[in-house]
Amino acid sequence: MGVLTDYFRAADDAAVLAALGDAEGGPLVGGGRAVFDGTEAKGVDPDVVLGQLIAVVRRVEWAVDLVGGTPVWPTTPPPGREGPADEDDPWVTGPWVMRLDRAVRDTLAELPAAEAAEAGARWAAATAEELPGLDGEDLRPLVEDLSGLARRAREAGEDLYCWLCP
Structure with a gap:
């Protein structure tokens, strides 16, 4: 099974941390209802696939640091940990939440709806190894969802976040 990833928008890190306790199963299904406005994107990790x-959208070459982010959860590494991590250590077991750079939010927000199909096709070609068997038509809805989410986040003055769970 691949990594589960949800992308969502929130006012700030404090709002995300406050909701984490009630969001068993992720920010989109906490308590059986969506805690945040977002979209599921199984296997779309922020560094490589996103x-x-x-x-593709910026029309630049991919680099590992193209998507910048700041860890939000877990909040801090265990103080003075020596040796191997404990099996319950959230830094090892997850889930993890990171706030994406605003430049990422703005890149997605500025993608014209008319270019979603082309972006999906180019994204499918670029991620053939990471997302095998998917073509541009398969990815177009996700491109549209991520772009719409980014637009709503920007309009509300919010940030984009990624929740990852192994």
Whole structure:
């Protein structure tokens, strides 16, 4: 099974941290209801797969640091930990939440709806190894969802976040 990833928008890190306790199963299904406005994107990790989409939209070459982010959860590494991590250590077991750079949000927000199909096709070609068997038509709805989410986040003055769970 691949990594589960949800992309969502929130006012700030404090709002995300406050909701984490009630969001068993992720920010989109906490308590059986969506805690945040977002979209599921199984296997679309921020650094590689989302990074490929950002590269496609910006028309630049992909690089591992193209999608910048700040860890939000877990909040801090265990103090003075020596030796191997404990099996319950959230830094090892997840889930993890990161706030994406605003440049990523703005790149997705500025993608014209008319270009979603082309971006999906180019993204499918760029991620053939990471998302095998998917073509541009398969990815077009996700491109549209991520772009719409980014637009709503920007209009509300919010940030985009990614929740990852192994």
